[in-house]
Amino acid sequence: MPLVVHPSSTCDVCLESYATENDAHPHAIPCGHIFCRVCLVTVEPTNCPLCRKAFNRERIKKLHVDRPELDMESDLLQRVALNFDALPPTKAQLSIDLGAWLAGRPEDDHIALRKAWAAFQVYDTLSERKAHDKQKIKRFERMLAQRNEENEYDRDTxxxxxxxxxxxxxxxxxxxxxxxxxxxxxCAVVSRLGRLQIWRLKSTPSDSS
Ligand SMILES: [Zn+2]
Ligand SMILES: [Zn+2]
Incomplete structure (x- = not known):
């Protein structure tokens, strides 16, 4: 059975919890005490922080430890919860890790993690749709602005x-x-002329008398 690190185990120097990978992984020195690598490569002078026995930095040994099942599950659950709005590569990696971890496990087990993952995927689909709808609205706004401009032109014409x-x-x-x-x-001129004509006719002396 592999050595298991409890989720609450921490390095006695920095008090950070041990992680399964990177420098926060537990490391041992020849006296047998265990710390994280970060603390062991920076501690000055090179004496064990617990028993004070001198050690050589080149003899720091990484311990091969497993994390308990529950710890892996809570780790994945935490990653799901924290990565709802992460960038696509992070989401893709999470999907791979989660798929690998869940593969071969009974369907009715790890319900919290499965439900969280389902919610994550629904959220992902909805955010994609939201982004798509946003683009659509922008397109409509542009069309509307153009139409308004045309109307303005028509009104001016x-x-x-x-x-x-x-x-x-x-x-x-x-x-x-x-x-x-x-x-x-x-009319006035014509009627004046007419009256003048009548007057002239009247005033002309008659030859037949
Ligand atoms: Zn440490
Ligand atoms: Zn020691």
Whole structure:
């Protein structure tokens, strides 16, 4: 049976919990005491922080330890919870790790992790749809702005046509007014001439007497 590190185990120097990979993995020195690698490569002088026995940094040994099952599960659960909005590569890696860990495990087991993962995937689909909808809305907004611009143009054209028509109408009105003035003047002149004619006829002496 492999040596197992309990989730609550911490390095006695920095008090950080041991991780399964990287420098936070437990390391042993010849006196048999265990610390994280970060602390062992930085401690000055090179004496064991617990028993004070001198050690050589080159003789630091990485311990091959497993984490208990529950710890792996809670680790994955934590990664699911923290990566809802992570970048695609992180999500892809999480999907691979989770798939590998769940493969071959009974379907009715690890329910919390399975449910969290299902929620994660639903959220992922919804965020993708949201991004898609956002693009669609932007497209509609652009179309609307363009349509408004065209309407503005149409309104300007309409206004120009309208004012030119109005100008023509007022010209016509003036012309009609002028015509009526001219025609009434003509009438007046004609009737004056008529009266003059009658008067001249009356005042001409008659030769037949
Ligand atoms: Zn440490
Ligand atoms: Zn020691």
């Amino acid at each position: 309409f206004k120009a046509v309208e004012s030119s028509l109005l100008a023509q109408v007022s010209q016509l009105t003036a012309y009609v007014l002028l015509l009526s003035v001219v025609s009434s003047l003509t």
